[in-house]
Amino acid sequence: MADTQRPLSPHLQIYKKQVQMMTSITHRATGIALAVGSLLVVCGLMHLATGEEGFNHFRGVLGSPVGMILMLGWSWSLFYHLCNGIRHLLQDAGLGYSIPQFVRSSWLSVIGSIVLTVVVWAYVLMAGGAA
Numbered sequence: 001m002a003d004t005q006r007p008l009s010p011h012l013q014i015y016k017k018q019v020q021m022m023t024s025i026t027h028r029a030t031g032i033a034l035a036v037g038s039l040l041v042v043c044g045l046m047h048l049a050t051g052e053e054g055f056n057h058f059r060g061v062l063g064s065p066v067g068m069i070l071m072l073g074w075s076w077s078l079f080y081h082l083c084n085g086i087r088h089l090l091q092d093a094g095l096g097y098s099i100p101q102f103v104r105s106s107w108l109s110v111i112g113s114i115v116l117t118v119v120v121w122a123y124v125l126m127a128g129g130a131a
């Protein structure tokens with residue numbers, strides 16, 4: 001058996017990081033975050049069903065600094081997954097397959113999710129909803 005140098009199987013350490021790869025990985029991660037965050041929504045509904053006192057306790061937990069960070073992350077995950085999902089729908093329709101369009105739409109997903117998150121959180125905080 002000859003000692004030959006066989007090529008390595010491609011993996012993340014081999015590939016050059018590109019926006020397309022990172023948006024794909026982030027899309028999967030935000031999907032997981034949304035699934036886990038949905039448990040928080042269910043927990044809120046359960047506290048709501050117990051009455052006003054239970055729901056006020058739940059609101060107090062979400063109003064804490066850790067709760068606010070979790071909700072900010074969950075809302076960004078929601079908007080990123082939405083924007084990137086729309087991008088995928090357009091690609092499924094056959095649009096945006098050239099490399100420049102693909103890169104542009106990847107960045108638009110990132111920027112759009114940040115803008116939507118900032119707009120919603122600005123509204124929530126100005127309306128006094130985070131207390």
